[in-house]
Amino acid sequence: MNPLLQVRDVAKSYGTRVGCADVSFDLWPGEVMGIVGESGSGKSTLLACLAGQMAPDRGAVIYDTRDRGPVDTRALSEPERRMLMRTDWALVHQTPRDGLRTGVSAGGNVGERLMAVGARHYGDIRARAVDWLGRVEIAADRVDDPPSAFSGGMQQRLQIARNLVTGPRLVFMDEPTGGLDVSVQARLLDLLRGLVREMGLSAVIVTHDLAVVRLLADRLMVMKGGRVVEAGLTDQVLDDPQHGYTQLLVSSVLQV
Amino acid sequence: MIEVEGLGKRFVLHNQGGTVIEVMAGAHLRVACGECVALTGASGAGKSTLMRMIHGNYRATEGRIIVAGVDVARAEPREIIALRRERLGHVSQFLRVVPRVPAREVVAEPLLALGVGQGEALARAEALMARLNIPRALWSLSPTTFSGGEQQRVNIARGFVHAFPVLLLDEPTASLDPGNREVVLSLIGEAKARGAAILGIFHDAEARARVCDREVDVGAFTPARGAA
Numbered sequence: 005m006n007p008l009l010q011v012r013d014v015a016k017s018y019g020t021r022v023g024c025a026d027v028s029f030d031l032w033p034g035e036v037m038g039i040v041g042e043s044g045s046g047k048s049t050l051l052a053c054l055a056g057q058m059a060p061d062r063g064a065v066i067y068d069t070r071d072r073g074p075v076d077t078r079a080l081s082e083p084e085r086r087m088l089m090r091t092d093w094a095l096v097h098q099t100p101r102d103g104l105r106t107g108v109s110a111g112g113n114v115g116e117r118l119m120a121v122g123a124r125h126y127g128d129i130r131a132r133a134v135d136w137l138g139r140v141e142i143a144a145d146r147v148d149d150p151p152s153a154f155s156g157g158m159q160q161r162l163q164i165a166r167n168l169v170t171g172p173r174l175v176f177m178d179e180p181t182g183g184l185d186v187s188v189q190a191r192l193l194d195l196l197r198g199l200v201r202e203m204g205l206s207a208v209i210v211t212h213d214l215a216v217v218r219l220l221a222d223r224l225m226v227m228k229g230g231r232v233v234e235a236g237l238t239d240q241v242l243d244d245p246q247h248g249y250t251q252l253l254v255s256s257v258l259q260v
Numbered sequence: 261m262i263e264v265e266g267l268g269k270r271f272v273l274h275n276q277g278g279t280v281i282e283v284m285a286g287a288h289l290r291v292a293c294g295e296c297v298a299l300t301g302a303s304g305a306g307k308s309t310l311m312r313m314i315h316g317n318y319r320a321t322e323g324r325i326i327v328a329g330v331d332v333a334r335a336e337p338r339e340i341i342a343l344r345r346e347r348l349g350h351v352s353q354f355l356r357v358v359p360r361v362p363a364r365e366v367v368a369e370p371l372l373a374l375g376v377g378q379g380e381a382l383a384r385a386e387a388l389m390a391r392l393n394i395p396r397a398l399w400s401l402s403p404t405t406f407s408g409g410e411q412q413r414v415n416i417a418r419g420f421v422h423a424f425p426v427l428l429l430d431e432p433t434a435s436l437d438p439g440n441r442e443v444v445l446s447l448i449g450e451a452k453a454r455g456a457a458i459l460g461i462f463h464d465a466e467a468r469a470r471v472c473d474r475e476v477d478v479g480a481f482t483p484a485r486g487a488a
Contacts, residue, residue: 194360237317247274
């Protein structure tokens with residue numbers, strides 16, 4: 005078995021300022037990895053480099069494709085990269101509006117991704133869209149409503165349905181529960197855990213919320229100043245942090 | 261099934277002047293299949309620290325921890341994840357769950373993670389909850405609202421729902437009434453009979469005497485703390 009994603013020495017600078025540097029790790033099939041750090045720690049820059057939204061200055065992001073085996077995603081042509089983004093990969097944005105088309109109905113948002121990979125039969129597309137809306141707990145009678153008529157939590161669930169309908173193997177998530185009410189967060193966390201388990205998904209989740217990674221991620225990477233300061237099993241990093249910065253981060257969480 | 265040798269643990273508190281606390285040195289123990297071993301020692305002697313290191317929750321500073329063939333002290337995260345999913349069960353004193361997930365799903369989760377079908381996993385979870393006298397009316401509710409004793413029984417059910425070959429039990433009979441304590445002691449007895457290796461902390465001396473074959477005094481592994 006190959007790692008699904010091999011990240012080697014990835015670096016990205018903004019002029020003289022370091023975005024992220026010296027990041028290397030392997031992600032295996034079925035694993036969920038959390039990346040935590042404060043604002044400006046480089047976690048979103050790293051995610052953008054991994055997900056092909058931004059070209060790193062250095063390093064390699066090697067993905068184990070279904071048909072060709074491990075391929076450096078930087079060497080892919082633009083159409084190949086776009087095809088990968090539509091089929092095998094998914095990117096869930098922090099702000100649902102960035103990942104949704106507001107002028108299209110909820111069902112259309114989900115169906116559109118299916119059409120992008122060649123689905124043409126209207127009845128099938130609609131049936132699969134309704135099925136996925138049900139899985140993210142959006143009632144069938146809301147299929148024709150536009151996302152603008154949805155609450156923030158529903159928009160986030162719609163974005164997840166749109167991303168997962170094509171059966172991706174790797175999901176990148178940027179603060180998936182940020183900006184949601186805590187009651188909605190819990191439901192979304194449970195939904196994500198179930199989907200990861202049932203679909204055998206691998207995921208990279210960027211967040212600043214340590215409680216979210218504890219419940220969702222198998223492994224954890226802690227970033228500071230663009231670099232990884234500590235990595236390991238999630239509960240080990242949180243309960244027995246080795247690096248001074250991680251110790252500070254963990255001891256600064258307010259207890260409820 | 262569990263082999264600990266030359267195990268040491270040191271905490272370095274970087275934000276408190278780099279204070280170094282030596283909590284364990286030269287710890288060693290073995291637990292064979294079908295055997296239940298109790299960790300004993302005064303409060304603060306390091307019983308929980310040792311259990312946590314065997315579970316891979318605390319990092320070992322030195323030494324070896326072989327659990328079902330894996331050296332937890334050196335293993336990659338994914339090896340420990342697989343070990344915990346398939347071979348190493350753990351009943352902790354704390355229940356940590358996603359809020360709003362029903363108790364029956366919390367208990368069935370270890371089976372679902374192993375790929376057992378939803379129907380069978382829930383049926384086995386419910387059978388065990390019934391045996392532990394968790395009221396049926398609570399099965400569809402989140403355990404975050406349960407009493408201490410009920411939460412503990414949910415934790416026990418989670419730990420015993422799959423026949424793990426190695427089990428770590430942290431105070432499995434604390435805060436249980438006599439009836440439920442009996443149920444837990446028979447679950448431990450049955451696990452031993454099927455060949456599980458069990459390491460536990462039991463403050464309940466009578467329970468310890470009934471299910472444990474040996475005791476290991478963790479106080480012997482506490483390093484001298486100097487003049488401080």
